[in-house]
Amino acid sequence: MTADERRARLRYLVVATLSPLAILGVWWLVAARGLASPIVLPPPSAIWASFVDMAANGYSGVSLWTHVGASLARVSVAFLGGAALGVALGLLRGRSRMIDAVLLAPSELLRPIPPLGLIPLFILWFGIGETSKVLLIFLSVLLIMMVNAQAGVRATSLDSLRAAESMGANRWQVFRFVVLPSALPQVMTGLRVAMGTALTILVASELLGGDRGLGFLILDASSFFRTTYVFAGVAVIGLIGLATDRALAWAGRNIVHWEGRR
Amino acid sequence: MILAARSVAPAEPAPTPPAPVVETLPPVLKFEKVGFAYDGRTIMRDVSFSVAPGELVCLLGPSGCGKTTILNMVAGFLRPTEGAAIVDGREIVGPGPDRGVVFQAAALFDWMTVAENIAFSQRCAGVRKAKRREVAREMAALVGLTGFEDAYPYQLSGGMRQRVGLARVLASKPKVMLMDEPFSALDVQTRETLQEEVLRIRDRTGCTILFVTHAIDEAVFLGDRIFLLNDLKTGAFDAFDVALPAPRCSPENRLHPSFLRLRETIYRRMRH
Numbered sequence: 001m002t003a004d005e006r007r008a009r010l011r012y013l014v015v016a017t018l019s020p021l022a023i024l025g026v027w028w029l030v031a032a033r034g035l036a037s038p039i040v041l042p043p044p045s046a047i048w049a050s051f052v053d054m055a056a057n058g059y060s061g062v063s064l065w066t067h068v069g070a071s072l073a074r075v076s077v078a079f080l081g082g083a084a085l086g087v088a089l090g091l092l093r094g095r096s097r098m099i100d101a102v103l104l105a106p107s108e109l110l111r112p113i114p115p116l117g118l119i120p121l122f123i124l125w126f127g128i129g130e131t132s133k134v135l136l137i138f139l140s141v142l143l144i145m146m147v148n149a150q151a152g153v154r155a156t157s158l159d160s161l162r163a164a165e166s167m168g169a170n171r172w173q174v175f176r177f178v179v180l181p182s183a184l185p186q187v188m189t190g191l192r193v194a195m196g197t198a199l200t201i202l203v204a205s206e207l208l209g210g211d212r213g214l215g216f217l218i219l220d221a222s223s224f225f226r227t228t229y230v231f232a233g234v235a236v237i238g239l240i241g242l243a244t245d246r247a248l249a250w251a252g253r254n255i256v257h258w259e260g261r262r
Numbered sequence: 263m264i265l266a267a268r269s270v271a272p273a274e275p276a277p278t279p280p281a282p283v284v285e286t287l288p289p290v291l292k293f294e295k296v297g298f299a300y301d302g303r304t305i306m307r308d309v310s311f312s313v314a315p316g317e318l319v320c321l322l323g324p325s326g327c328g329k330t331t332i333l334n335m336v337a338g339f340l341r342p343t344e345g346a347a348i349v350d351g352r353e354i355v356g357p358g359p360d361r362g363v364v365f366q367a368a369a370l371f372d373w374m375t376v377a378e379n380i381a382f383s384q385r386c387a388g389v390r391k392a393k394r395r396e397v398a399r400e401m402a403a404l405v406g407l408t409g410f411e412d413a414y415p416y417q418l419s420g421g422m423r424q425r426v427g428l429a430r431v432l433a434s435k436p437k438v439m440l441m442d443e444p445f446s447a448l449d450v451q452t453r454e455t456l457q458e459e460v461l462r463i464r465d466r467t468g469c470t471i472l473f474v475t476h477a478i479d480e481a482v483f484l485g486d487r488i489f490l491l492n493d494l495k496t497g498a499f500d501a502f503d504v505a506l507p508a509p510r511c512s513p514e515n516r517l518h519p520s521f522l523r524l525r526e527t528i529y530r531r532m533r534h
């Protein structure tokens with residue numbers, strides 16, 4: 001890295017850190033001046049206090065970390081499973097017109113349905129236990145990853161396919177050495193989108209009953225107008241989202257190191 | 263030999279006569295009354311020629327005349343709609359490592375190092391890693407890329423990328439090398455250096471080369487023969503024998519009277 005690049009990177013980090021702090025500052029000012037009722041917009045300090053309370057004493061008889069753990073477990077299982085199957089199906093659709101023909105209508109019919117709309121059906125089919133929650137997230141991740149992986153396959157350049165074939169690559173080798181790496185940039189981007197969506201659906205999926213999870217915590221707190229707890233729960237999900245997104249972006253930059261450098 | 267082409271004799275006796283042995287060997291590449299149409303639109307018809315082993319033939323012609331189409335048929339990316347394209351006595355039915363392609367935009371695998379790019383054909387053939395590494399080092403040396411084996415393509419200049427493209431094809435020891443305007447995007451100096459490199463490599467490997475270009479200078483400097491493809495719809499085209507002193511890779515040849523004369527002849531023929 002040159003000195004200029006290092007300076008640009010530092011500036012980026014400073015701005016990226018200052019921007020949320022500025023929002024927090026404005027928020028604090030609005031709350032401190034009494035411009036909004038504390039029920040609607042509690043001051044950051046009150047939210048912090050609620051967070052500390054939950055961290056020490058738990059929420060509704062369950063420790064905060066159990067809530068976080070329950071949510072993370074659901075998201076992880078659904079994300080990993082949905083991403084693996086979605087990428088596999090998307091790659092197959094990109095490579096085989098017949099498989100694409102089979103999956104086109106079912107997946108495109110499913111995609112515009114909001115997950116919330118599926119909840120009644122899922123309760124009917126799978127009950128209100130873990131299965132429904134995980135499947136709801138799983139399905140959303142799968143659909144997103146399928147679209148991205150298929151689009152990634154289409155990004156493979158004709159010349160690189162031809163180059164591989166003229167160097168003696170068989171169908172599998174063309175896929176493994178050319179198509180898969182060509183699709184990777186789009187797959188990595190898809191993973192970030194899918195993770196964001198998975199966390200969104202998490203809260204919805206925890207509408208399906210149960211007494212654990214950050215979604216449950218937020219919904220429960222809001223029905224009792226414990227706004228500071230709602231905010232604290234939302235903030236924890238937000239932070240998880242930020243952390244996973246940064247981790248995925250970092251992984252992407254390292255795995256797809258050639259992207260944008262051609 | 264040439265079937266449909268009108269052969270144009272050089273204006274004066276060749277300073278070094280073309281090697282007669284070339285004429286007696288069976289052709290490595292042959293087009294027999296090849297026709298091609300894209301979705302019913304005829305691009306060429308009745309195109310016939312043959313290329314002897316070790317020969318470097320330049321396909322010269324204006325944009326859109328069908329040079330790339332010919333190359334793609336030899337590579338096996340396209341099938342002739344009429345006639346037959348034949349390599350080593352067998353009709354071409356698809357791509358294969360006996361015919362290597364150097365693309366205009368290099369078409370390197372950005373996710374692989376230079377060494378991995380170069381040894382790609384070996385990897386596909388199941389050659390072990392240590393041996394591949396050795397081949398990569400050898401080929402990198404042949405094209406002047408020693409020390410860059412572990413770099414990624416995006417870390418290289420345009421000229422170096424084409425060197426990788428060249429080395430990658432050479433590694434599979436092809437009978438015929440197909441080059442589609444490989445240097446047209448490079449600056450003049452790099453282009454001339456690489457032209458000399460191609461001739462040097464040809465001398466060292468004995469590879470047969472079909473080289474597409476729209477630059478007269480390039481065709482005259484590189485070619486043993488030049489096919490001037492003005493209109494392929496009739497199947498008739500001019501073929502020029504190039505007579506320049508050995509070693510052909512000498513940059514002095516660019517100023518040789520034969521070079522200048524042939525360049526002028528072709529220029530006038532292209533314009534008439």
Ligand SMILES: Nc1ncnc2c1ncn2[C@@H]1O[C@H](COP(=O)(O)OP(=O)(O)O)[C@@H](O)[C@H]1O
Pocket residue numbers: 300305323324325326327328329330331332
């Ligand atoms: N994939 C294609 N589909 C239809 N027409 C094509 C295609 N590729 C090339 N052509 C047409 O075929 C003709 C010859 O093309 P090409 O062989 O690429 O010419 P050159 O390489 O000499 O510039 C051109 O008129 C071009 O428009």
Ligand SMILES: [Mg+2]
Pocket residue numbers: 329330331442
């Ligand atoms: Mg072309």
